[in-house]
Amino acid sequence: MEKPLTGNFRPDKTAVSLPEYERVGGYQGLRKALTMQPAEVTELIKRSNLRGRGGAGFPTGTKWSFVPMGKDAPHPKYLVANADEMEPGTFKDRALMERDPHQLIEGMIVSAYAIEADIGYIFLRGEYEYPNQCLSKAIAEAKANGYLGRDILGSGYSLEIHLHASAGRYICGEETALLNALEGKRAHPRTKPPFPQVCGLWGKPTIVQNVETLCNVHHIVNKGPDWFRGLSLTEDGGTKLFGVSGKVKRPGLWELPMGTPLREILENHAGGMRDGLRFRGLLPGGASTDFLVEEHLDTPMDYGNVQKVGSRLGTGTMVVLDDQTCPVGMVWNLEHFFAQESCGWCTPCWSGLAWTEKLLLAMEQGHGSARDLETLMFQTKFLAPGNTFCALAPGAVEPLQSALKYFAEDFRRHIDEHRCPWR
Amino acid sequence: MLTVEEREEIEAKLSDYPNTQAVAIEAMLIIQRREGWVSDEKLRDLAEILRLSVANLDGVATFYNLIRRRPVGRHVALVCDSVSCWIMGSDRMRDHLCSRLGTPVGGTTSDGQFTLLPIVCLGACDHAPAMMIDGTLHEDLNEQKIEEILTQYT
Structure with a gap:
């Protein structure tokens, strides 16, 4: 089975070097892309059915097609790699950046070329200090070898990539909050529309993509959309x-x-x-x-x-x-996270999640009531999409609403027995 | 006063962005790398070189959990309290660390060696429970491993 993303990973977990990367076909996708028109690259990505790997699954090529193109388009345009991996339970982008950093750089250059971006940023979570070292080295190597900077490989296309170390907060993974964080402000989400593709960083057209998404792009250009779709067992490519x-x-x-x-x-x-x-x-x-x-x-x-x-x-x-871990305790842990990470911008989120967390903790400690269960049910509706400013709170209540459905008996036992049966 | 090195490092970042506001966060992290936190005095100096108000910078600083506006110990231990680590027993590891160091989470040891802080998922879920000390990740924690790790820092 083909593994385009991890096939070059070294068993000792150290980063693939530039010469090694080039030996196994590295930067060939970029060379090919530079012989094409930017719109043709976007068309290939569209046909590949690549969908965003950050969580939302939005079709990547479609997103790019909203960017204003041609000589009347506003500049500079920006491409941002969302490397703010902070979703609890998630440890995939760190591996990609530590073990094959040039793959991300190449994916970024090809993606930036497709939207005619002038500047790229890697928005990296602050705790990822080792990935920071790997990427800094890769950016410097790419620059020294003509893959980045002015007139890339003699194509006339120029791109700079800067690494931005973030300073924490889950909300920075939300793409418009990320833009505010990159601008050096408090990371509150922005109103959409306007969408970042048209009005993003400093008011200019901006594409934000997850690390894993970007790592696929040059493989698709190199081997074609049909190859990419063939990797998948179902409709979504890759x-x-x-x-x-x-x-x-x-x-x-x-x-x-x-x-x-x-x-x-x-x-x-x-x-x-x-x-x-x-x-x-x-x-x-x-x-x-x-x-x-x-x-x-x-x-x-x-x-x-x-x-x-x-x-x-x-x-x-x-x-x-x-079965030896308490589902109510687990959901409390999750809601504790979301309540803590609410950016405080809209009331349903900061108030509703704090309330939810408090009820779950009380229940876990044996002080829950049947009424509290109704309140928790109410919160899942109150914080549903459309009632909050961004997707943080609707995401937060997804595990809660399904836990209330699948583990109803466990919630009831906490209330009836006035204790956590797992303690 | 900002040191010459701090000033140079911050000024080198200016060319990455179209304005000085955008450098604010990385500049505070640069300052923090040496002293562990950002003092009022350093914040005032930074506001001056970035031509921003102190209130603006403090507003930004207090939003981000990795920017510290209070002093910390020589080493900072970030103990993951997110879901995968919780399932794998992070509560027990946290309690062990607290009793071993003699400080609650959020506190600093009396000898000023360690500050213990909670952190969200460190992206090491397949090797939970995990913690990070001064940027180095420590995985698959148990009581014995914590002992070995602590001796590296004392």
Whole structure:
């Protein structure tokens, strides 16, 4: 099976060097892209069915097609790599940046070329100090070898890439909040429209893409959209980095065809549950996705199929709940995170999530009531899409609403027994 | 007063952005790298060289959890409290660290060696529980491993 994203990873986990990267076909996608018109590159990406790997799954080529092009377009235009990997349970972009940093740089240059961007930024979370070193080195090497800077490989196209170390806060992963953070402000989300593709960084056209998405781009240009679609078992193109954490035998990260069944990932790759533990459910793509349970194990893991069973593919990195871990405690942990990370901009979010967290903690400590369950149900509606300024709170209530559905009995026991049955 | 090195490093960042506001966050991280935090005095100096108000900079500083406006110990230990680590027993690791160091989360040891702070998911979920000390990731924590790690820093 082909693994375009992780195929070059070294077993010792150190970063692939530039000469090694070039030896295995590195920067060939860029060379090819530079012989094409920018619009042709976008067209290839559209035809490949590449969808955003950050969680939302928006079609990448379609996003690019909203950018104003040609000689009347406003400049500078920007391309931003969203490397603010902060979704709890997610550990995929770190691997891509640490182990094959040139892959991200090449993907960024090709993507920037497609939208005629002048400047690229890598918005990297502050805690990722080692990836920062790997990327800084790769940017310097790319520049020294003519892949970045003025007149790239004699094509007439110029691009600078700057690495921006962020200073924390989950909300920075929201693309418009990220733009405010890059501008050096408090990271509150912005009103949409206008969309960043038209009016982004400093009011100029800007594309923000997740690291894994960008890492696919030059492979598609190099080998074609049909090849890319052929990597997948289902409709959404390509491979996907899938991860599993929790009490399974072999937690880890694997590049597998998009659409690989959930059961295969859990059992063949993660080795199933640890001895003596039973599977109760999982968050399929990070903290802000609805729980899936036993009945969903045959779901092909792609955007459409996970949505059909009531959740989201999200980041594709799963968090497994076992039968000796308290589901109410787990949901409290998640809501504690979201309440803490609310940026404070809109009232439903900062107030609603703090309230939700408090109720769950009380329940976990044996002070919950039946009325509290109704309030929690109410919060899942109150914080639904359309009622809040951005997607943070609607994401926060996804695991809550599904936990209330699938683990209703566990919530009831906390209330009836006035204690956490797992303590 | 900002040191010459701090000033140079901050000025080198200016060319990455179209205005000085955009440098604010990275500039504060540059200052913090040496002293562990951003003092009122340094913030005033920074406001002057970036031609921004102190209130503006402090507003930015207080939004971001990795910018510290209070002094910290010589080493800063960030203990992950997010979901995968929680499932794998991070509460126990946190309690062990607190009793071993004799400080609650959010506090600094009496000898000024360690400050213990909570952190969200460090992206090491397949090797949970995890913590980070001064930018170095430590994975698959247990009581014995914590002992070994702490001796590296004392």
